[in-house]
Amino acid sequence: MDQVLESRGSVGASAATVHGDPLPRRAGRWLVRAFLPSDDVLAAVEVGAAVQRPILTGRRIVVDGPRGGVERSAVTALLALVFAHYRQDRVLALDVDPGTGSLARRFGVRTRRSLTDVADANPPDSFEAVEPLLSSVRERLWTLPGAREEDEGDLGARIYRGALLPLSRFFGITLIHSGTGLPTELHDAVSAGAHAHVLVAPETGDGVVGVGRMLDTLLATGGDSLTSRIVVVLVAQETNPDPTFDLVGAVDILTEGGVGVFRLGRDRHLAATTVIDPRRLAQATHTTMARVAAEVLRRSL
Numbered sequence: 055m056d057q058v059l060e061s062r063g064s065v066g067a068s069a070a071t072v073h074g075d076p077l078p079r080r081a082g083r084w085l086v087r088a089f090l091p092s093d094d095v096l097a098a099v100e101v102g103a104a105v106q107r108p109i110l111t112g113r114r115i116v117v118d119g120p121r122g123g124v125e126r127s128a129v130t131a132l133l134a135l136v137f138a139h140y141r142q143d144r145v146l147a148l149d150v151d152p153g154t155g156s157l158a159r160r161f162g163v164r165t166r167r168s169l170t171d172v173a174d175a176n177p178p179d180s181f182e183a184v185e186p187l188l189s190s191v192r193e194r195l196w197t198l199p200g201a202r203e204e205d206e207g208d209l210g211a212r213i214y215r216g217a218l219l220p221l222s223r224f225f226g227i228t229l230i231h232s233g234t235g236l237p238t239e240l241h242d243a244v245s246a247g248a249h250a251h252v253l254v255a256p257e258t259g260d261g262v263v264g265v266g267r268m269l270d271t272l273l274a275t276g277g278d279s280l281t282s283r284i285v286v287v288l289v290a291q292e293t294n295p296d297p298t299f300d301l302v303g304a305v306d307i308l309t310e311g312g313v314g315v316f317r318l319g320r321d322r323h324l325a326a327t328t329v330i331d332p333r334r335l336a337q338a339t340h341t342t343m344a345r346v347a348a349e350v351l352r353r354s355l
Contacts, residue, residue, distance in 0.1 A: 072327065089257060104352065105136060106142075109221075109351075110223050112143075112228060114230060115228070115229050115248065115350055117225065117230065117231050117254060118183075118268065119234070119255055120267060126254045127159075127231060128289075129289070130149075131160035135195070136194035141226055143226025144225045145196070145226065145227045146196050146198065147195065147196070148199075149197065151235065152200070152233075157197060158339075159328050162330075164189065165198065166189055166248070168202045169214065169221070210237070210240060212242065219247075227351075242275070249283065250284070252350055253286045254287045255286070257288040259298075265295065265308070269311070281311050281312035285350045285353060286315045288318070314353065319338050
């Protein structure tokens, strides 16, 4: 699973040089690679095949969370890189979180236009017609903000629905970086148009409570069957964990309701930089995010 998120181009000169894994762990991984159990190798192959599974129509996957923070944009960017690495169709990472531009910074690119520009133009009849509005991240991966920073607040639910559907048909996977700061009508439109949801929260008691509240809101509008299309990613925190927080119990409660749950451990590279350099991520980050991508794609179908 090494270099699942391998970059095929520059990710930005400002990327920190800190590796997700310390040197002894990286050296040890290279030494033992030839002696990995066959079951581990088979599992890695199966995960890769699951991410590559064919789809008849493009999937829209919303990445949301109960509060602002770096976790949500990092998980959105990591998922986009996984899908672009494994799949042969196009991937779009759309950032509708208002005024932050955090997704473009994660990729280390500057966006040129926005979804509002797509809405203002004639409905695109080909990918070549819409490509000039997009910002290329790497092979098969593009990103686009919902609105330009100077036009914050211009993206409404009607514009979103009218522009996204014609645009997303040119992509196998469209990842939508959402957030609780959106106007209610727009947030509802983003959620309603999703084939699957990824809810990202810190691995804390408050984080899990926030996820629970979001689940209640989603289920109130989408019905009990919606849990089959939800994956939760709990991100480990840098500070010492709360000894009173029962992580195992919290995960059990979520999984009993039909939600998929993954834990993304602390990655020194993600903690040290804004721009993600896939070559410097921890091995556990590669493995976990490939599994998340496989599971959310399965649930989106």
